[in-house]
Amino acid sequence: MERNTMTTPLLMFVLLTLPSYSAHGQVNPFGIPVSVHAGKFYGTSPRDHVCGGLNYDVLEYTCCEGVPHNGAGLSCCGNRAFNLTQASCCEGQLTLNVSQLVSDCCGFRAYDPLNQLCCNSRILNRTHPHAKCCGKECYNEDHQLCCGNIVKGRKVLTKMSSHHRCCGDHQFDQQSHCCCSEPLSPEPLNASCCESSSSNLTEIDASSPNCMPGERPCGRGVNPKTEGCCVNPPSFLVQPYSHHPNSAGTRRHNPGVYNGASCGSQVYNPDIKICCAGKLSNRVLGKNLCCGTTPYAVEERRVLCCNQTLHRGVEAGHQCSPGGHLYLPSREMVCESHVHLNDPGKHCCGEETYNPKDEICCNGHKHRRLGNMSCCGGKAYDPSSGQMKCCAETLYNLQVQDRLSEEAQCCGSVLMEAGSTCCSAPGLDLLYPTQSGFTCCGHRYPNSSLWSCCAGVLHPRTERNTTSMNMIPGPRLLPLGDLKTEDLCYTEVLLGTVESVSVNKNKRSIVMVNVMSMQATCGPVNALPAPQYLTLPDHCSSPELVPGNTYLWVKTRHFSDTINVISDLSDHSSPLHSILFRCSKLYIEPC
Helix, strand or coil: CCCCCCCCHHHHHHHHCCCCCCECCECCCCCCCCCCCCHHHCCCCCCCCEECCEECCCCCEEEECCEEEECCCCEEECCEEECCCCEEEECCEEEECCCCCCCEEECCEEECCCCEEEECCEEEECCCCCCEEECCEEECCCCEEEEEECCCEEEEEECCCCCEEEECCEEEECCCEEEEECCEEEEECCCHHHHHHHCCHHHHHHCCCCCCCCCEECCCCCCCCCCCEECCCCCCCCCCCCCCCCCCCCCCCCCCHHHHCEECCEECCCCCEEEECCEEEECCCCCCEEECCEEECCCCCCEEEECCEEEECCCCCCEECCCCCEECCCCEEEECCEEEECCCCCEEECCEEECCCCEEEECCEEEECCCCCEEECCEEECHHHCCEEEECCEEEEHHHHCCCCCCCCEECCEECCCCEEEEEECCEEEEEECCCCECCECCECCECCCEEEECCEEEECCCCCCCCCCCCCCCEECCHHHCCHHHHHCCEEEEEEEEEEEEECCEEEEEEEEEEEEECCCCCEEECCCCEEEEECCCCCCCCCCCCCEEEEEECCCCCCCEEEEEECCCCCCHHHHHHHHHHCCCCCCC
16 A cells, blocks of 8 residues: 655654753753654764864864864754754755754655645645545545555545545545445445455455555455555564563572572672672671772771772871862862863863953853853853844844844744744744744644644644634743843833643643842832732733742733733843843933
8 A cells, every 4th residue: 555754743743742951052941842753863072172184173163074164063864964944855965944843854855844735856835634645645534535446546535425435536425335346436235246255345445444445355266466455464463571580681599599699691699799889899897888889987097089090098188079079279270171270260160261350151151251241151241242142042143134133033042033933832943934824832833724723733624623722812922132231121010930831721731939029220129929820810811930940020001010021031030130240232312
């Protein structure tokens, strides 16, 4: 039987629930489901900082098969670099504007299986949430049939009734006819071939879930060269693990000996032996501690166990660093795996040391401190200059981009451009070309005529459910850097941690703790009693909220109780400082 390469919606959702990944600039700690094809494109650049035999700066370039490319933390498709939130790689070929995180491959081209199908290497727009392939066409199995076979070709027929099934390239009513096999044709139920051939084909088909209606499993008297048939996978019997003492691979020992003490695969007597990390040693009175595979005594002098390595002859005052290195704090400092002599005023920055008064440390990379410097990933910049924009640890030069700081917005690690839409889920933001009739649902961008969305969850749209679930416009979820100054600094805002979320009659009730209120820029910051309650009027149109995360709630102007914008500040080490620092740059009169 002919097999298409499409991914059905049900299978797609199963695949997308597999473990997710994290890329440079895309922190995804919440298990947001992504395509199973995304994993192999993470961390493809070499870690030794050598590309094509030459050293390169990992903050500026990505190396793909010995070829350096501008841009840090990109993924590789052969010797080409790409951002997997903006493109996909299929068999060494790039497809733009389709993220690898949500795509599947149709030959050399990528497609979005949420809105498209791959039918015999052709990409077709999905016409129904549960549409399937019929040769090089798509069809709706609720109202249509896919008849024919791989030899004569398949064709889509409109179902005459819910009882009609395929018989070759025709359809028949199984209540009044049967499908005779020689030749393959519909015949009345009283025909002689109906008694002998069908034994009810519908029953055969029902027992073969991989068969199309009117087809039989190959090998049941069907010639696959001339008739439509399908191949079912064999059933595998799982042999139970044998506990017989002579079974291969079974560990044999008498649990009654020495109380069953074992060290790895060996049984031992704890009265005369000691087991340390799977290694047996002769027991010595008092040596009852293990450091890796070495036994030692607590009263032993001048010994220190660092990261499962026992050091002997240690001078007084030595300590173990968090990484397990032996050092003397009075004259040494350990930066990751490197030991440095103490230098007054110096601190660790990665494996090196730096002076915080003159330098700034960004993700293990030190830079000269000039003015009001901040970090963006491993780079340093001055956010007050208006010339640079930081998007999820990726720094953009707005002058090179020919953009103004007021109009520059981020979508995850990507700087948005006109004609694009950013769809966000907790920990994942993806950019899509704007299309009429499409709307965001979490990090996906579905065709709203096929799918409805409720709180970031997709639902197939049916004929009985043609109205949108999103009846009331909900608040937007934006990063702090994209909030307008007048929204953030001239209105009332709340800062709090979500403790729990519940839904009652499509209204979302939120319990918050550690809540602070700020009445515009000049107003005081007040700590509010816990718990605080907040209600969003429409659950479906509101963004997904994660209990335990800290959010900024921006109310509409004139101190209304309506929430206009929500910003997730969970990745900010000090959310209140981030807000006050942003507003402190305004040139305002003293209050």
